[in-house]
Amino acid sequence: MLTRRGFLSAAAVASLAALAGCSGRLEPIDTTAASFRDGGQEGTIEVWCRADTLEGNQAMVEAFHAAQDRIRVRLTPIPNSQYVTKLATAIRGNRPPDLVDIDDIYSALFIYRDAFADLTPLIDALPFRDTLSPGHLALAQREGRFYGVPFLADNSVMWCNLELFDRAGVDVDEATGSFEGYLDAARAVAGLGGDVRGWWYPGNSSGFLGFVVQPHMWAADADMIQGAVGSQTGNVVGNEPARKTLELLHTMWAEDLVPQRAFSDDGALGPAEFLAGTVGMASCAYGNLVHNAEPGFLDGVEARLLVGPEGGRSFFDGGDNFAIPNGASRPEAAWEYVRFCLDLPQQQALPEGGYTPIRSDALTDDFRARFPHSVAPLEQIDAGYAPLSLSYNRIYNQPDGPWLEMFRRAVFSGEIDEAMSAAQPRYDQLLRQGDA
Amino acid sequence: MSAATRRGGSLTHPARTGVALVLPAIAFVVVFVFVPLVAAVGISFTNLPLIGPWEFVGLDNYLLAFTDPVFGRSILYTLVYTLIVTFPILALGYALAVVVRSNRRGSTLLRTIFFLPYVIGLTTISFIALLEAQPDSGAINVVLAWLGITDGSTAWLVNGPLATGLTCALVIWGVSGLTMVLLMSAMQGVPREVYESAELDGASWWKTEWNVTIPMIRRAIAMSVIISVIGSFLAFTQFFILTQGGPGSETTTVVMAVFRRAFIDLQLGSATAMSLLLVLLTGLVTAVQMLMLREKD
Numbered sequence: 001m002l003t004r005r006g007f008l009s010a011a012a013v014a015s016l017a018a019l020a021g022c023s024g025r026l027e028p029i030d031t032t033a034a035s036f037r038d039g040g041q042e043g044t045i046e047v048w049c050r051a052d053t054l055e056g057n058q059a060m061v062e063a064f065h066a067a068q069d070r071i072r073v074r075l076t077p078i079p080n081s082q083y084v085t086k087l088a089t090a091i092r093g094n095r096p097p098d099l100v101d102i103d104d105i106y107s108a109l110f111i112y113r114d115a116f117a118d119l120t121p122l123i124d125a126l127p128f129r130d131t132l133s134p135g136h137l138a139l140a141q142r143e144g145r146f147y148g149v150p151f152l153a154d155n156s157v158m159w160c161n162l163e164l165f166d167r168a169g170v171d172v173d174e175a176t177g178s179f180e181g182y183l184d185a186a187r188a189v190a191g192l193g194g195d196v197r198g199w200w201y202p203g204n205s206s207g208f209l210g211f212v213v214q215p216h217m218w219a220a221d222a223d224m225i226q227g228a229v230g231s232q233t234g235n236v237v238g239n240e241p242a243r244k245t246l247e248l249l250h251t252m253w254a255e256d257l258v259p260q261r262a263f264s265d266d267g268a269l270g271p272a273e274f275l276a277g278t279v280g281m282a283s284c285a286y287g288n289l290v291h292n293a294e295p296g297f298l299d300g301v302e303a304r305l306l307v308g309p310e311g312g313r314s315f316f317d318g319g320d321n322f323a324i325p326n327g328a329s330r331p332e333a334a335w336e337y338v339r340f341c342l343d344l345p346q347q348q349a350l351p352e353g354g355y356t357p358i359r360s361d362a363l364t365d366d367f368r369a370r371f372p373h374s375v376a377p378l379e380q381i382d383a384g385y386a387p388l389s390l391s392y393n394r395i396y397n398q399p400d401g402p403w404l405e406m407f408r409r410a411v412f413s414g415e416i417d418e419a420m421s422a423a424q425p426r427y428d429q430l431l432r433q434g435d436a
Numbered sequence: 437m438s439a440a441t442r443r444g445g446s447l448t449h450p451a452r453t454g455v456a457l458v459l460p461a462i463a464f465v466v467v468f469v470f471v472p473l474v475a476a477v478g479i480s481f482t483n484l485p486l487i488g489p490w491e492f493v494g495l496d497n498y499l500l501a502f503t504d505p506v507f508g509r510s511i512l513y514t515l516v517y518t519l520i521v522t523f524p525i526l527a528l529g530y531a532l533a534v535v536v537r538s539n540r541r542g543s544t545l546l547r548t549i550f551f552l553p554y555v556i557g558l559t560t561i562s563f564i565a566l567l568e569a570q571p572d573s574g575a576i577n578v579v580l581a582w583l584g585i586t587d588g589s590t591a592w593l594v595n596g597p598l599a600t601g602l603t604c605a606l607v608i609w610g611v612s613g614l615t616m617v618l619l620m621s622a623m624q625g626v627p628r629e630v631y632e633s634a635e636l637d638g639a640s641w642w643k644t645e646w647n648v649t650i651p652m653i654r655r656a657i658a659m660s661v662i663i664s665v666i667g668s669f670l671a672f673t674q675f676f677i678l679t680q681g682g683p684g685s686e687t688t689t690v691v692m693a694v695f696r697r698a699f700i701d702l703q704l705g706s707a708t709a710m711s712l713l714l715v716l717l718t719g720l721v722t723a724v725q726m727l728m729l730r731e732k733d
Contacts, residue, residue: 085699405682
């Protein structure tokens with residue numbers, strides 16, 4: 001007869017067995033195998049992409065299907081906010097896709113948990129290896145090995161409305177060459193009167209602000225996260241470039257150089273005022289403009305990289321990496337698709353969907369003529385950067401993260417030092433938790 | 437009394453018939469409640485991430501929960517939110533029940549109208565509120581500006597107190613329909629003779645409600661309050677849609693904190709420990725409520 005104690009013991013054992021089953025590790029993929037070089041793979045591969053880059057991925061898949069008929073790609077778009085969770089769940093359930101197109105900033109989350117295949121031999125064998133975006137690669141790296149390969153770039157740069165600049169008597173290079181230049185230009189443009197403002201930022205969009213504000217700090221070689229993964233801490237208090245950046249943006253707000261909507265702007269509408277022609281400067285991605293601009297609007301717009309408080313240039317090296325999860329059933333076919341996507345014709349067509357190539361050799365004269373607005377990041381591809389951290393999502397992309405809280409308090413209330421002091425322990429705590 | 441009866445069987449059926457009848461229910465509870473609960477307790481003593489290896493960490497997750505300022509603040513916020521919404525939901529639900537409890541013409545239509553927000557659901561009305569609370573363009577701001585109360589640019593969802601107020605108003609409107617239905621059913625069960633006696637005794641409407649209706653529907657009131665409090669403790673949808681826990685973590689509820697730990701930080705072990713603490717807290721509060729609201733025989 002089953003006693004109460006026996007029943008409880010059995011239930012506990014069953015539960016722990018279930019728990020142990022959760023730790024099942026996916027079979028590592030050997031990318032040195034000859035099958036990766038032989039080609040001639042057949043079948044259907046499952047590819048996950050993030051919803052934000054569906055258009056670029058869809059175009060690649062159609063081109064790939066047109067170019068050959070051995071491998072078919074089944075593309076599944078995943079909402080950005082659910083991507084990490086869904087992929088982690090699929091890996092935990094031993095049902096990973098064959099290939100993932102993942103936001104490069106999230107690559108490390110999986111790489112540091114041994115979820116992706118080591119692609120180093122395949123990447124090193126690429127004839128254009130040295131042209132690949134170093135910012136993307138840095139996020140796919142662990143202990144000198146690469147677990148992801150760059151696919152497409154989504155960079156933050158400063159866009160200037162030339163018509164407003166002309167009317168205000170502002171020179172683009174002077175305006176975008178220093179913080180003083182930014183401020184003087186914003187004042188001059190806002191001085192045109194009416195609804196016209198000098199600058200735009202979405203003051204209530206944590207992720208967007210991380211994308212467009214941090215490069216000002218990186219231009220001065222100052223990240224707000226310091227140390228190697230595993231022992232990272234916040235670099236907030238005493239971070240002078242960060243303080244000066246927040247000070248600049250606070251001045252923009254205090255002097256009414258930014259649209260009032262910035263206070264509650266969650267970024268959903270993108271740089272709406274800039275697209276309406278009533279804002280002089282807006283930092284955002286090429287994709288934020290190209291899909292929403294009126295015909296001819298972009299002819300009057302120029303882009304520059306983001307400048308730091310004491311000079312220097314940078315941009316957010318965002319976009320996607322390709323990675324092959326361990327346990328994928330058709331990794332060789334997946335790599336064949338990756339190779340196709342990395343070829344120059346496909347890369348040079350990326351701006352049609354609002355993205356930028358991740359190969360510096362894509363910048364040919366023909367490319368410059370076709371896509372002049374995609375040129376700036378490619379000209380200085382080494383200036384691109386994005387922080388390598390397992391806690392990036394928690395700190396920068398969540399509305400209750402310390403980044404947005406600090407930004408809003410500093411910029412809208414002017415309590416810059418207090419905001420930075422309050423953010424420091426939150427950064428430390430989240431980084432400690434993320435690295436645990 | 438026969439031996440069979442003493443062993444728990446009935447006079448007409450052997451004991452095994454009873455066991456067989458309740459076995460599916462027992463199996464259901466064991467598989468879907470008991471085993472997951474034991475597994476959750478086991479997981480709470482590990483550092484199980486959503487991906488990657490894990491190991492036992494003893495009480496670390498519980499210590500982390502007790503020292504995590506965001507989790508502590510989320511519990512406090514959830515308690516405050518619960519305190520704010522519980523009485524208005526009961527009061528509004530009671531008032532609506534009074535309006536629709538009779539079978540007068542139009543009662544059915546009114547019941548439907550009052551219950552509609554609950555049927556539509558918090559998810560849908562939260563999304564509607566998200567649009568209507570936008571500065572300058574949302575209906576809430578447009579109406580307030582039209583009435584001359586504000587200039588129409590109020591950013592409701594980026595200010596902690598304003599966002600809390602808006603969310604509370606939404607929830608009170610959205611879920612009081614359920615309380616109405618529960619109380620209305622109980623009110624309709626009160627014998628007509630009791631009201632007639634009260635009327636003969638010259639009791640006013642207020643006295644009748646206070647001395648007759650409320651005591652006689654005490655169980656339904658208790659159940660409504662308990663359902664409402666548990667629902668408030670588990671609040672997630674409305675805050676996730678409207679504020680995402682912000683600004684900062686000012687409107688982060690305890691379930692949202694658990695969700696973030698599990699699916700943003702990918703730390704299932706820690707999130708499970710937080711969940712179990714929430715289960716204990718909810719059970720404790722419910723037990724206290726049941727003690728306070730129990731029938732005095």
